[in-house]
Amino acid sequence: MLIENIKLAFNAMRGSKMRTALSLLGIVIGVASVVAILTIGDSASKSITESIAIGGLDMVSIYPSSGQRNTGIFDEAFGDMLRNDIEGIQAVLPQNSSTARVRNGKESINASVAGVLSTYASTLNLEFGEGEFFSSMDNINRRQVIVLGSAIAEELFPDQVVVGQYVSLFRSQAKSYLVVGVLESKDPSISLSYNNSVFIPYNTYSQRFIRTNGVGSYVVKIAEDYDTIEVSDAITEYLDNIVGTDGYSIFSPASLAEMAEQITGTFSSFLALIAAISLLVGGIGIMNIMLVSVAERTKEIGIRKALGASPNVIRGQFLVEALTLTLLGGILGIVLGSLLSYAVTNMLDWSLHLSYTSFILAMGFSMFVGIFFGWYPAMKASRLDPIEALNYE
């Protein structure tokens, strides 16, 4: 019976192709927009996460407040204390940084200058296009050596061998630094842009730029097999007890990624809700075509009743017809929505993550629409008086 009803439904659709296509359009557009919005939303949050991950999802940065700089808590020994007291920390790298003008003869560019330990590069897995990072001896002896980010090197020494050249770092005074390495170019990321940074030994920086024992910030590298956000939470709790919530700020790409995911998630759910309203409008279109269909086929209904179709059977026939319509619209909508998502993500250079949840959601919702809006026309058909229906012309 169900199979016959589905055949009848396709028969009816063939009989009025244009009308069927137009009323299907409502459902197709509704489903397509729900699928596209959820899929694009998913893909957006995954691409954001991916680009944040380049900055290192296994890192947390701690910034002492300016008032805490000279209290003696945030010194170089603080890193060891943190690593001893909190589980899951592989290394804590102190760092001082500021911006300065880097100059080679007449060429100059603004860069972020960071004073870091010699272990910085190996801990953060930095790769070199040329040369290497400075050594611990360079740090101890406060040598004037420097490692350039790729963009800086490109700007100051276009098409030249950079290692062995000298640059001057201009702040209050100009001093010459020997370039010992150039970092490999990286995709620009949201959190850290190595390409526009230069690195000098920690002690050199302290002597030349600040002359105190305070540390500007720490980069905490999370040990393997530990969850960054959990360790970050532990650090937060630990620091709250020592210096209070105002004494520092903490930042991790992982928590940024989580936040981005939440925001895009909320945003796309909200848009999907609006799209779902368009599905409802599509449902009204279905109801309309079904009412027309019932009116047009009054004679057929009369004949079927004369042949022994009970009211339930007639109602079933028209409900199945409405359901077939909406399910067909649902399938077409999913295809269209997926194609749309593919086009958009392709254009924005994101990787496509098809949202299968949205497929199921869209199918379920269009079935609901079919039953909800098909019910009234089907009831109307089942209640027709057989004699009146038979004599209807």
Next chain:
Amino acid sequence: MAESVIRLEDVSRYYMMGDFIVKALDGVSIDISRGEFTAIMGPSGSGKSTMMNLIGCLDTPTNGYIDIDGENTAGLNEAELAYIRNRKVGFVFQQFNLLGKLTALDNVITPLLYAGVSTRERKQMAVHALERVGLADRMDHRPNELSGGQKQRVAIARALVNNPTILLADEPTGALDTRTGGQIMELFEELNSEGRTVVLVTHDRDLGMRCHRQIHIRDGKVEA
């Protein structure tokens, strides 16, 4: 005394037309036995169509009782009446009333669908019924590809397919030319000679006289 398959006992059917009551049928009692070939005759407006609708369980009486094949139909709901129409009555209409989008075979299959017959059996029974009316070679044609006489044969096959107790025909030759009408009438006679109860509703006197029994209706009453 042969077994009664249609029994109307003091049956009336009134309609409200604005403020007037129209007595389409007014206190009619008839009894038709198994195997009879009966004509219900009368001019238009006499109430014969109302009677056919009542016998066919498309309508229910205002007063009185109707037994079909020994079963009292009073108080039955829509679904139960549909069941009787499906199993006990085979309708043949003046305008054929075939389903235009279905093939001859699918038209004949339709009543079996509602009877819950299995797919394979359905096809066998429908093919058999079409063979019986001489249309074995037109099974895959749609109604608009068939002549009037062929359409009516499909309709008769459809009426017969579920092996009903009663074959109920309403002016079955009314839309056909004389020769084709005659052939259809012969088919009814054949079916009756095989033992089928046939009730033919007509205003055509010649046609009525070919039946074995005539019931004349005028102004909603049976004429003696």
